[in-house]
Amino acid sequence: MTSINRLTALVLVLLLAACSGAPTTDTAKPKRQADASIPADLSPREQVNLWLERAAATDEIPQKQDYQLKAAELLLRELQLPLAEELLATIDASVLPAELRVQYASLYARILRNQGKFQEALSILNEPKLQDMVLLSDLPRQLQVSQLRASLYAMEGMHLAAAQERIYIDALLTEEQQAVNREGIWHSLSYVPTRELLESHQNASNRDFLGWVELASIAKDNQGDIDTQVRQLNAWLRRWPNHPAAGALPGGLANLSDMAAEKPQQIALILPFSGQLAPLGKAIRDGFMATYYQTRSRGNPTPNIKAYDCADGDQIHLLYQQAVQDGAQLVIGPLRKEVVDALRTQVQHFDVPVLALNRVADDQGANNFYQFALAPEDEAIQVARIAASEGFQRAMILTPDSEWGLNVAQAFSAEWQAQGGRVIAQAAFNAKANNYSQIIKDAMQLDRSEKRAQKLTWLIGNNIEFQPRRRSDLDFIFLVARPQEAYAIKPLLAFHYAGDIPVYATSHIYNGIPSPSRDRDIDGVKFVDSPWSLNNETAEKKAILKELPHSRHYQRMYALGVDAYRLYPRLQQMAQLDSSKVYGATGSLQLNNAGQVERQLLLAVFEDGLAKNIPLTDSTLDKDIHDQTPKPLQGKQPYADRQTPGTAGRTMADGPESPDYQPQFSQPLRRN
Structure with missing residues (x-):
């Protein structure tokens, strides 16, 4: 044992003993011991002490390293990362035998993670x-x-x-x-996007992997055509009767046939087809009908559709009752938040389910009443979570000076602080006043830098060369802005010495139609948006862009209509199955306990004026890994010949x- 290793081990022993109120094994007379197990009734602190004492008491290098690694394992398991890292630093990994080298690498990788x-x-x-x-x-x-x-x-x-x-x-x-x-x-x-699933399927040879990929493709494809999905799933079950997923189909697929059999046969669309919101209501209807006709073109059954104009929301409860009397088995709409609120309060019992296309604030949910909104507050929450996963801690919020801008800022701030982050600064701009430059300058505290320079010039009596310095306590900027606003703000950030600060935005920064010449001004901005906006290859979107010349202005409303159709046969089962998910045009959709549709959007970044997807990170399944590893089935052996496709x-x-x-x-x- 080297003097450095001996010293470090003993320091750790003394350090642990000093921190512990429990008695420890006497180390005054070290002696060699056999590699015996640690008594189970000892505390983790005492176990660490004992392993280190054994390491200090032996001159056999492999035995010593084994004891040290066991101590490091316990330290890491107990979230004592600095001590575990310090202990690993005392071990020369290059001389470890194979088994201990693997253990060392695992511990080191966990620290890095x-x-x-x-x-x-x-x-x-x-x-x-x-x-x-x-x-x-x-x-x-x-x-x-x-x-x-x-x-x-x-x-x-x-x-x-x-x-x-x-x-x-x-x-x-x-x-x-x-x-x-x-x-x-x-x-x-x-x-995993459907296209990537299909590409990996073509290049793979492992049968279990092939079956999983096929099943995932079925779950994500034909979201608007549940009957086609059922046929594909039944064909998969015939092809893969012994596949690991066949016995307990994941993600609500086991209920797919029931969903298809029980889907509503008549649907009422209660939307504004006249008045100020008529363009939005018509866009939702057209998106709904685009998916309807796609389903019909495959020869699959479609529901009867009857539309009701609710430009005036005062009589919304009467429209609902009329739709029920006309035979509706599901009502989709209304759209305006105040009208949704009126329907929610005026109808005591919803005998026929409602999928409202907005969300009522602080609503606890009601039986057969579902709410589906493209809420910017939800996007702000997802941006906060993404930024937290990137390791950021200090944020500045930059939003429009309006009620909705304030609401989005509040939603972001609440989630950001819940994630452990801090809001360092918040500023609001006014597009009409064109005050972007002054707002950014103030937020970056450039005036303070200029005043310091002026004071120094006055003190020394000579002009000095001066370059303003922005504040240095920001990790990133959360921006809520429409395209034209963002085109002005992003270059001004660079002008005011803040061009190196990462910028995250909501979907408002992109209209869903590629425009490289203009969007180059916002290169580098990361934002969340829907699959509809980031993919121009879907059949429904192609049809809408071709047939409706003014559709570019209402892309998200078309996507809302598409997803209303995708949701209609699945609502009841989604309410009963937490794992049930719809891969929609507006995002990945799930129902919460209040009957609200929650969306997970995609992450993208502007590069050369084009919006490009960025894979989302996922720590849902991330847990600490230690020596309580899974026990294999009796008689099973590891099989090294199984390789990841494309990674020999x-x-x-x-x-x-x-x-x-x-x-x-x-x-x-x-x-x-």
């Missing part, structure tokens, strides 16, 4: 020599390494790779573990996350 260094952690785990060592390790260690790799892929937005990791070890797990693992597979596949030489994949470990320290370890 907790530091947000996901790519570095993946580089360690995917190093070819280490992968060969992993294959020589026992199965629990292989599973642990693979778990970690899957979670890192998900946090990097590499969702197909994360799913592949889980698919390949599924057969090695117990039934209980398989249930968790398959949920993870499906969760990751839900992030990779090791076997990962299993489900280990159960969450609850720290048992009464107080955290501290450097005192």
